[in-house]
Amino acid sequence: MQKRCRQGQSWWQPKFQGRGYRMTVPRQVILEVLSGTEKHLSAEDIYLAVQKSYPHVGLTTVYRTLELLADMGVLFKFDFGDRRARYELAEEFQVKKGHHHHLVCTRCKRVIDYTEFIDQEKELLEKTERGLMEKYDFSIEKHLIQFYGTCGKCRKKTV
Amino acid sequence: MQKRCRQGQSWWQPKFQGRGYRMTVPRQVILEVLSGTEKHLSAEDIYLAVQKSYPHVGLTTVYRTLELLADMGVLFKFDFGDRRARYELAEEFQVKKGHHHHLVCTRCKRVIDYTEFIDQEKELLEKTERGLMEKYDFSIEKHLIQFYGTCGKCRKKTV
DNA sequence: ACTATTATTGAAAATGGTTTTCATTATCAA
DNA sequence: TTGATAATGAAAACCATTTTCAATAATAGT
Known part of the structure; x- marks a missing residue:
């Protein structure tokens, strides 16, 4: 849809490399999707959004990335009772919400x-x-x- | 294991009949299991406990009863992150815990x-x-x- | 840059807790 | 007792999430 700019080294770069993790394109895109929303997205929501700019990312990768980010404390996983987990960037990484x-x-x-x-x-x-x-x-x-x-x-x- | 006494009309009797629900044996046994524990039981935990005294109760019935009780506000459903729901009688019906x-x-x-x-x-x-x-x-x-x-x-x- | 190492990926298959289906049974009011 | 219908149980379906595994890509060392 819209051109994605990935020029600036983002805040998450060091978060990853410090622990021996690698910063990959799918991970960046997933983080961008999470950064750019105020909604409580499900894994599939994220998968669909990611696909718009990077059609080769698999749902599996989305799940794996979300788990990793949750373990790192970068995002929270919620259960609102609709049978699927929903994710939200931790407040310190969320631009708009406090x-x-x-x-x-x-x-x-x-x-x-x-x-x-x-x-x-x-x-x-x-x-x-x-x-x-x-x-x-x-x-x-x-x-x-x-x-x-x-x-x-x-x-x-x-x- | 141990003889089950169901002589006394329990507090949940009117809770059910008031809404047009019926008080059945499986429901009573499930409620007794929940009443007699301080643990956070999963549906399967409850199913296994119920089977000891009433071997014909199916897992489906356990799930259905738990959903009904949760809707009624008699119990709470929790997600502790181990991929299965866990249930606890609401405090007003729990004998020991406050x-x-x-x-x-x-x-x-x-x-x-x-x-x-x-x-x-x-x-x-x-x-x-x-x-x-x-x-x-x-x-x-x-x-x-x-x-x-x-x-x-x-x-x-x-x- | 080149390479070796190994973290990461994606497609497909598997998993497993939970729901649905549907014919049968049990409860309760009349 | 009986009729209406709520509830049950066995099996099958569901479906979000995980696992598997061979292929790929990111990083450190050269």
């Missing part, structure tokens, strides 16, 4: 990102994490907060 | 329940929920909080 959590509609599976109350949440979570790490000898790397319920649209449907 | 959240080891998938800081969490969550419901026209029914990291045992293994 720290946020999710509101998941259990009927239509729609996901709303919210940033309200995040500061207080963060504060409490950090305190909690410190306490838990000590008590359970557990090194906490990330947390997940989600609210489940019914969105306005779905509530109107049933009456 | 309100708690989970610490998930991303390596061995072990899950630790914790109850520390729950009160403060609860307070903040309730405030957050009220705010979010109003702002997003979203009726929140439940929340999920999980911490991910590495447990002590796993940390020692790699060094």
